[in-house]
Amino acid sequence: MKTLSNRITNLPVSSIRKLIPLADEAKKQGTIIYHLNMGQPDVKSPEVMIDALKSWNQNPISYAPSGGTPEYLSALEQYYHGLGFQFISIQNIIGTIAGSEAINMAMFATCDPGDEILVFEPYYSSYQTSAQLWGVNLVPIQTDITQGFHLPDRDTIESQITPKTKALLYSSPGNPTGTVYTSDEVKLLKDIVKKHNLYIIADEVYREYAFIDRPHVSLLEFMQEIPDQAILIDSLSKRYNLCGARLGCLVSLNTELLKSALKFAMSRLSGGLIDQHIGAQLTKVPETYIEEIQEEYRLRRDLMYKGLQSIPGVTVSLPEGAFYIMAELPVEDAEAFCIWLLEEYRDNNETVMMAPGYGFYKNPEAGKKQVRIAYVLEKPKLQRTIEILTKALRAYKNLEN
Ligand SMILES: Cc1ncc(COP(=O)(O)O)c(C=O)c1O
Incomplete structure (x- = not known):
């Protein structure tokens, strides 16, 4: 067999999609996962x-x-x-x-x-x-x-x-x-x-x-x-x-x-x-279609921003648009934390999936402690993700120490 091209071999795998097999495995075990990892809106098409x-x-x-x-x-x-x-x-x-x-x-x-x-x-x-x-x-x-x-x-x-x-x-x-x-x-x-x-x-x-x-x-x-x-x-x-x-x-x-x-x-x-x-x-498409979504995202943004700010050690800045927040976490390696959430951590059989931040940097070290959160879930679910993240970070800190 001829080898595949170097250029295809060297293409990066999206840090967002890389964790999907772990999430699939967790779901097979009956775990509920809150997906904060993908920019796939949960709103209906017009x-x-x-x-x-x-x-x-x-x-x-x-x-x-x-x-x-x-x-x-x-x-x-x-x-x-x-x-x-x-x-x-x-x-x-x-x-x-x-x-x-x-x-x-x-x-x-x-x-x-x-x-x-x-x-x-x-x-x-x-x-x-x-x-x-x-x-x-x-x-x-x-x-x-x-x-x-x-x-x-x-x-x-x-x-x-x-x-x-x-x-x-x-x-x-x-x-x-x-x-x-x-x-x-x-x-x-x-x-x-x-x-x-x-x-x-x-x-x-x-x-x-x-x-x-x-x-x-x-x-x-x-x-x-x-x-x-x-x-x-x-x-x-x-x-x-x-x-x-x-x-x-x-x-x-x-x-x-x-x-x-x-x-x-x-x-x-x-x-x-x-x-x-x-x-x-x-x-x-009626103008109200977009206006309602704008309002919904604004409320979600506020909820996530305040929620993340309330977690000790988390750094965030107020996002002004889109539906993402980059957060710096009090962990050494945010990807390891994201993997741990999927593989090991459960709160009432629920966990959270996020996109490791390094995938958004040319030099992965620069984003090593960061995650990207897409707030594409309804507000009560987002509230629950804040609860899970707060507890999970506390538990992870104890493990790291
Ligand atoms: C900044 C930005 N540009 C472009 C795209 C491409 O999206 P699509 O190919 O669905 O238009 C995305 C998708 O997430 C994006 O976030």
């Missing part, structure tokens, strides 16, 4: 989208145009117009197989192997996987839990730029931090890429989930100033609780880039035709 799925009557189910169906693209166009960005037209949008493909597309279209992309650490772990797929080096710039994971100063960011730097990539609201960059921060990033002639890739898949007094600031606000450099990554997964429909897009004003990205889209022929039909209903 009724109008489910109805569109039920009434599907096109036979055969054909390919869709590689860059997206006209009805899906025009629904996205309307969505951006609704946000106030009238300059976006369907020509600026490529429909993708969710945000994940848009990230791959953006990296592939902008970088050659050996090129570098700046990211703010901790960052969404799939950025690393995508970068490795294309031979791109992610260059992490540290942010700090005590500063709410906000950006470091301009000099610190600029000091990481080399002749190989092609792009700067960020998510706001952020996964795993929940941080929402201020207008000044987004402007700073825009100024830096403008000065150094870099691409800027903004991942705004959590755009609607910002729980702050100031508005969320989109890269779209600056897109016309840097039309050839700005790339937006978007997704319907979280906004409409459609994670399994695989719907997203890449938005840019750079026609050369769009033309090239379309070649990437053509390589997989088509996105899902039925998925896009579902996605095209987004303009019919």
